[in-house]
Amino acid sequence: MRHIVNLCMIVVSLMSFVGCAVEDAGSRSTEPMAKIMWRTSKSHIAIVSSAIEDVVHANELLNIADEQKRAEYMGRYFDGATSFSEITNGFVITKLMGDSRISWVVTTNGHAFGQGDWTVEFQSGNGYTMVVRPNNGEYRAIMSFDYGSQRGSSDIYFSYSLVDGEMLGYPDVVSSIIGDIKVTVYESNASTPLCVDTEITERLTISEYNGLMSGQLNVDCIDKYYDAHDKLTVLIPLFKNYIELVCYGDSYQLFNERKLSW
Amino acid sequence: MIRRIFPLLSLVLLFVVSERLLAQEVVSTEMLAQNVSSYCAQNYASTVVSPQPTSWRYAPDASSLENKHSLQVGGGLPGLTVMAMLDMLFSDPYYEDKIGSSNSLRGQLSDARYYWTKERAVTSLTLDYGCRVRDWLSLGVKGAVGFTTRARRHVATNDLLYRDSRVAASLLFNMRFDWLHRRSFMMYSSFGLGVASIFDYHHGTIIPMFDATYVGFTAGRKFYYFLELGAGASGTFRTGIGCRF
Numbered sequence: 001m002r003h004i005v006n007l008c009m010i011v012v013s014l015m016s017f018v019g020c021a022v023e024d025a026g027s028r029s030t031e032p033m034a035k036i037m038w039r040t041s042k043s044h045i046a047i048v049s050s051a052i053e054d055v056v057h058a059n060e061l062l063n064i065a066d067e068q069k070r071a072e073y074m075g076r077y078f079d080g081a082t083s084f085s086e087i088t089n090g091f092v093i094t095k096l097m098g099d100s101r102i103s104w105v106v107t108t109n110g111h112a113f114g115q116g117d118w119t120v121e122f123q124s125g126n127g128y129t130m131v132v133r134p135n136n137g138e139y140r141a142i143m144s145f146d147y148g149s150q151r152g153s154s155d156i157y158f159s160y161s162l163v164d165g166e167m168l169g170y171p172d173v174v175s176s177i178i179g180d181i182k183v184t185v186y187e188s189n190a191s192t193p194l195c196v197d198t199e200i201t202e203r204l205t206i207s208e209y210n211g212l213m214s215g216q217l218n219v220d221c222i223d224k225y226y227d228a229h230d231k232l233t234v235l236i237p238l239f240k241n242y243i244e245l246v247c248y249g250d251s252y253q254l255f256n257e258r259k260l261s262w
Numbered sequence: 263m264i265r266r267i268f269p270l271l272s273l274v275l276l277f278v279v280s281e282r283l284l285a286q287e288v289v290s291t292e293m294l295a296q297n298v299s300s301y302c303a304q305n306y307a308s309t310v311v312s313p314q315p316t317s318w319r320y321a322p323d324a325s326s327l328e329n330k331h332s333l334q335v336g337g338g339l340p341g342l343t344v345m346a347m348l349d350m351l352f353s354d355p356y357y358e359d360k361i362g363s364s365n366s367l368r369g370q371l372s373d374a375r376y377y378w379t380k381e382r383a384v385t386s387l388t389l390d391y392g393c394r395v396r397d398w399l400s401l402g403v404k405g406a407v408g409f410t411t412r413a414r415r416h417v418a419t420n421d422l423l424y425r426d427s428r429v430a431a432s433l434l435f436n437m438r439f440d441w442l443h444r445r446s447f448m449m450y451s452s453f454g455l456g457v458a459s460i461f462d463y464h465h466g467t468i469i470p471m472f473d474a475t476y477v478g479f480t481a482g483r484k485f486y487y488f489l490e491l492g493a494g495a496s497g498t499f500r501t502g503i504g505c506r507f
Contacts, residue, residue, distance in 0.1 A: 026377035028417050033374035040367060187366045198368050223371060226423070228416075230375065248418035 034247035035254070037219050037232045041202050044181050045217070048143060048154055049208055051120055051130050052175060054093050054104055056160050058084065059113040062091065114139070123147075141179075152183030156204060174209045197224045206236065214238030329506030330394045334488060336502020338386030338406075376414045376423055383410035386497035390504070392438055400438040404454050404473060406495040407431045432458040432471045432495035442479075446486075449479045458495060471495050480504070 057077045061084060064070040074084060083094045090107040107119040113132075120130040130143040138159040145152055156179025185198040199222040206215030217234035235244040242255045385408045392402035411427040434456030442449035451474075458471035473494030480486040483506070490500040 026379075028377050028415075028420070030374075030418050033371060033417065036367070036370050036374055185367050187368055198371065221371065223368060223375075225368060226372065226375075228375060230371070250418070 030247040030250045031245075031252050033230060034232050034245040034250075034252055037200070037221050037230065037247075038234055038243075038245055038254070040183075040185075040200060041181075041217065041219050041232075041234070044152070044154075044183055044200070044202060045204065045206075047128060047145070048130075048141070048156065048181060049175075049177065049213075051104065051122075051128070051143070052132075052141060052158055052160075052177070053208070054095070055106060055113075055118065055120055055130075055132060056175065058091055058093055058106060060162065062086075062113075149186050150183055151186065152181065152200075154181040155179055156181070174207060176207050177204050179204055198222070199224070207238075209238075212238070329484070332390075332392045332394075332400070332402075332504055332506045334388075334390045334392075334486075334502055334504025336388050336390070336488065336490075336496075336500050336504075337384070338388065338497020338500040375417060377417050379413040379415060381410055381412040384408060386495065386500070388496045388500065388502065390436065392436070397443075398440050400440065402436050402438070404434045404436040404456075404496070405432065406434070406473065406497075408497075426462070428460065428462045430458055430460045430495075432456060432473070434471065434473050434495060436473070438475075446483050447479065447481055449477065451475055451477060452492075454494070456495075475500075 057073075060077075061070060061073055064073055078084065078093075082096070085092050085094075087105075089109055090105065093104045093106065095102055095104075102122060105121045107121075109116060109118070111118070114134045116134070118132045120128075120132065122128040127147055128143060128145040130141055132139055132141050134140075135157065138157050141154070141156050141158060143154040143156075156177050158175050158177045158179075160175040181202045181204065183200045183202075185200065187198070199220075201220040201222075203218040204215070206213050206217065213236050215236055217236065219232040219234065221230045221232070222228070223230075231247070233246040235246065237243075242253045245252045245254060386406050387408070388404060388406045390402065390404045392400040394400045407429065408431075409427060409429040411425060413425045414423040415421060416423065434454035436452055436454035438450050438452040440448055440450045453475070454473040456471055456473075457468050459466060459468050461467070471494070473492065473496050475490045475492035475496075478488060478490035478492070478500075480488045485503065485505050487503055488501065490496070492498065492500065
């Protein structure tokens with residue numbers, strides 16, 4: 001009995017030396033990272049896709065001589081928040097995006113589309129500049145942007161075809177985009193004057209149709225501060241109401257992302 | 263779960279054992295004297311003078327006072343004071359600067375890319391030396407140390423980015439008041455004042471610190487076990503072993 005009591009006392013004493021968990025751990029999942037990379041990339045693609053789409057439609061509009069058909073085209077391909085006006089050696093597309101009104105200034109330099117370089121500018125000097133040049137039957141769009149904390153460039157190839165709206169029920173252009181968008185996000189910490197870079201490179205293989213996209217997006221995200229390199233693949237099925245994010249082999253589905261209102 | 267419940271069960275067991283020890287002490291010298299007197303009266307009434315009952319008065323048991331020094335080592339379960347000390351560094355803006363603002367893209371990616379493992383803490387390990395200067399008073403020095411550690415790992419590869427460890431060490435001048443003595447059992451209270459240092463690999467600070475034992479008891483003679491309820495640098499519930507010399 002005495003030995004049992006002693007043993008119990010020793011056990012009691014030793015128990016107090018055992019460490020205890022005092023805080024729940026964070027979750028180990030790549031899902032938040034995949035969502036952040038996708039959310040960030042989406043805005044870059046939106047800019048590029050929107051610029052291409054608007055230029056293509058504007059080009060078609062320029063080729064319509066008949067005023068009535070031109071007005072009809074405007075009504076079909078540009079929504080009510082978009083206006084179109086011609087200027088010397090080009091035209092201006094003004095769109096209402098969110099609460100702000102933005103304008104793309106397209107300079108044709110007297111060339112027809114596909115016959116020479118077109119320059120597209122949005123907020124010149126502190127915005128986006130795109131040069132569209134012919135490239136053996138398709139188009140090469142070289143775009144650079146310096147907007148806020150984001151600077152980057154894209155070099156993509158695209159082709160397009162006009163779709164009979166009455167056949168498919170959706171009057172639109174179908175464009176195929178292949179290329180790279182490289183973005184560097186500059187961020188400095190307020191309390192520590194440290195400027196850090198996060199590079200995001202997206203390789204696109206997508207088709208866009210009336211605001212709907214399909215295809216694949218490969219995102220590389222390089223964090224120079226931590227020397228970390230993360231990869232994300234975004235699978236965008238056509239006519240599905242979800243996209244699939246694949247990050248480090250983990251797969252996540254995001255629903256209600258089909259209507260990508262770029 | 264078992265790890266958290268087991269110490270409590272052990273404490274309950276310790277109380278039960280202590281009750282048994284107390285029950286054994288109820289057989290007083292006065293009762294023994296009466297029994298012996300009765301026995302002598304029956305068998306040796308003519309030849310033996312019956313022993314007179316002693317007048318009992320409280321006096322400290324000499325066996326628990328014969329050693330002047332004591333040294334004990336123990337540990338404490340989480341206490342608010344220790345946890346507050348260890349938590350001081352959690353809110354250090356250095357960490358927010360290091361990973362960046364959570365509003366920035368890099369901050370968001372960093373938070374998403376790395377996760378904190380479960381934090382583990384040993385809230386209090388104590389080493390206590392006491393020197394008896396009166397029957398009821400001991401003066402001494404108490405040292406207490408608590409630490410916590412957690413790791414930052416990659417969510418996909420589980421690679422270690424860095425480990426975050428913090429230590430809170432206290433050194434206190436301690437006064438102990440013994441208010442109950444028995445042959446192998448003692449109860450006491452104590453109070454200590456001193457300083458605590460809280461540090462990790464790049465930060466350190468010193469603050470005033472206290473330690474109070476509301477009630478504590480020991481079981482054993484030369485080597486003993488102790489159990490305390492208190493507050494301060496040593497934690498809330500403390501237990502351990504010690505020796506008198």
